Amino acid sequence: MSKILLISNHGLGFYNFKKELMGRLLSEGYEVHFAVPYDEKLEEIISMGATYHRISIDRRGINPIEDIKLLFHFNKLIGEIKPDLILSHTIKPNIYASLAAKYRKIPYINNITGLGSALQNNNFLSKILILLYKISLSSSSAIFFENEGNCKYFEQNKIGNKTKYITVPGAGVNIAKYMPFENKNDMDKLIFLFIGRIMKDKGIDEYIEAAKLIKKEKDNIRFQVLGFFDDDTYKNKIEEFERSGVIEYLGVSDDTRLEMKNADCIVLPSYHEGMSNVLLEGAAMGKPLITTNIHGCKEAVDDGENGFLCNPKDAESLKEAINKFINLSEAQRKEMGRLSREKVVKEFDRNIVVDQYINKIDEIIYIS
Numbered sequence: 001m002s003k004i005l006l007i008s009n010h011g012l013g014f015y016n017f018k019k020e021l022m023g024r025l026l027s028e029g030y031e032v033h034f035a036v037p038y039d040e041k042l043e044e045i046i047s048m049g050a051t052y053h054r055i056s057i058d059r060r061g062i063n064p065i066e067d068i069k070l071l072f073h074f075n076k077l078i079g080e081i082k083p084d085l086i087l088s089h090t091i092k093p094n095i096y097a098s099l100a101a102k103y104r105k106i107p108y109i110n111n112i113t114g115l116g117s118a119l120q121n122n123n124f125l126s127k128i129l130i131l132l133y134k135i136s137l138s139s140s141s142a143i144f145f146e147n148e149g150n151c152k153y154f155e156q157n158k159i160g161n162k163t164k165y166i167t168v169p170g171a172g173v174n175i176a177k178y179m180p181f182e183n184k185n186d187m188d189k190l191i192f193l194f195i196g197r198i199m200k201d202k203g204i205d206e207y208i209e210a211a212k213l214i215k216k217e218k219d220n221i222r223f224q225v226l227g228f229f230d231d232d233t234y235k236n237k238i239e240e241f242e243r244s245g246v247i248e249y250l251g252v253s254d255d256t257r258l259e260m261k262n263a264d265c266i267v268l269p270s271y272h273e274g275m276s277n278v279l280l281e282g283a284a285m286g287k288p289l290i291t292t293n294i295h296g297c298k299e300a301v302d303d304g305e306n307g308f309l310c311n312p313k314d315a316e317s318l319k320e321a322i323n324k325f326i327n328l329s330e331a332q333r334k335e336m337g338r339l340s341r342e343k344v345v346k347e348f349d350r351n352i353v354v355d356q357y358i359n360k361i362d363e364i365i366y367i368s
Contacts, residue, residue, distance in 0.1 A: 005083035011039030017171035075100040114274030146275035149295025170275025172350030180286030181261035193263035197230035203269030209315035283340035
């Protein structure tokens with residue numbers, strides 16, 4: 001029985017986006033191990049028959065000593081498990097688990113879930129990251145990208161072997177879980193819903209500014225915010241604009257379907273994404289989308305058909321896109337929602353993504 005080890009930096013994210021892949025690997029007879037920080041949701045994956053290895057990762061830390069410790073921890077873990085193939089996700093596992101796999105001559109697959117701010121800032125840290133990626137991914141058996149923009153970035157910076165590049169439609173979305181609901185919003189107000197980590201790079205500033213501008217002109221619009229504070233400096237700002245009636249902060253949610261079903265439109269003015277799961281899930285629920293014209297977001301929107309695109313870091317452009325939606329008739333908004341669901345079923349069904357991973361894993365295991 002071939003042994004597969006999956007490694008990621010976030011327990012809940014791993015559960016949300018890799019559970020179906022884990023199920024398929026187990027059903028095909030693989031012995032499956034996974035190493036991620038603990039989250040209670042992981043118990044479901046453990047109950048499926050996978051072996052869990054608890055790890056701790058400082059996702060945003062840049063302490064070189066801690067990163068060296070992580071490298072040695074991965075090397076020890078891989079030595080104990082002795083997998084036939086390693087599949088890593090997110091930046092630190094992609095770098096340090098790959099270095100350990102390379103040292104032990106074990107085949108490995110990388111999943112690039114996004115570039116992140118550190119790579120895109122074009123500073124000393126980004127140069128170090130590019131160098132680490134070049135070293136760690138040089139022997140990768142396959143490098144999966146969630147959008148073409150990320151793929152082109154790696155190619156331009158000569159990271160990995162471009163013959164190993166594979167682009168998939170993000171993590172895909174579970175279209176059976178995220179189903180259209182009849183809108184329960186019986187108030188005579190349109191609801192726009194921002195879902196995401198509350199931080200600058202998600203476009204929260206532009207969303208609030210656009211809301212301020214529109215609320216000055218119209219009082220029949222509600223702007224909601226759902227998500228946890230990835231940057232605590234925003235707590236006072238969110239409280240201030242909630243008190244003034246510009247936005248409604250909904251807190252965090254264990255099941256975003258409950259909030260999305262009452263929204264008329266999902267808004268994500270992000271600066272960068274691998275592939276926005278929020279947009280895919282919203283579209284699967286039959287919601288029109290408004291997002292930025294960047295890789296990782298624009299793929300989910302056919303501009304003017306199932307939503308609208310705006311310029312990144314541009315509150316005025318976002319305001320214009322929101323106003324376009326406001327000015328639609330109810331029938332036009334419903335048609336946009338129908339087209340959202342149709343698009344995501346055709347292009348972003350998670351089974352499409354899982355099939356591509358399984359095919360590559362089977363191929364590598366067979367060759368090795």
